Amino acid sequence: MDIEPANKANITLVDLLERVLDKGLVVDADLVISVAGIPLVGINLRAALAGMETMVRYGMMEGWDREIRNASSQGEACPE
Numbered sequence: 001m002d003i004e005p006a007n008k009a010n011i012t013l014v015d016l017l018e019r020v021l022d023k024g025l026v027v028d029a030d031l032v033i034s035v036a037g038i039p040l041v042g043i044n045l046r047a048a049l050a051g052m053e054t055m056v057r058y059g060m061m062e063g064w065d066r067e068i069r070n071a072s073s074q075g076e077a078c079p080e
Contacts, residue, residue: 028045
């Protein structure tokens with residue numbers, strides 16, 4: 001008798017990417033490298049991955065988005 005999982009969710013990479021861009025993903029990590037109990041290097045990492053609509057909805061990158069849209073509507077090259 002074979003045992004099969006009750007939930008056979010087949011999630012593709014495209015489905016995962018769509019969900020991350022729609023909902024967003026935040027990584028917040030603290031890393032300390034130490035030798036013999038003496039901390040040598042400390043790293044604080046905070047990264048956000050989301051689609052532009054999601055970022056703007058949460059108040060992130062509004063100025064950059066506005067600048068790019070204005071440049072695009074006026075036919076100018078996008079600022080870097």
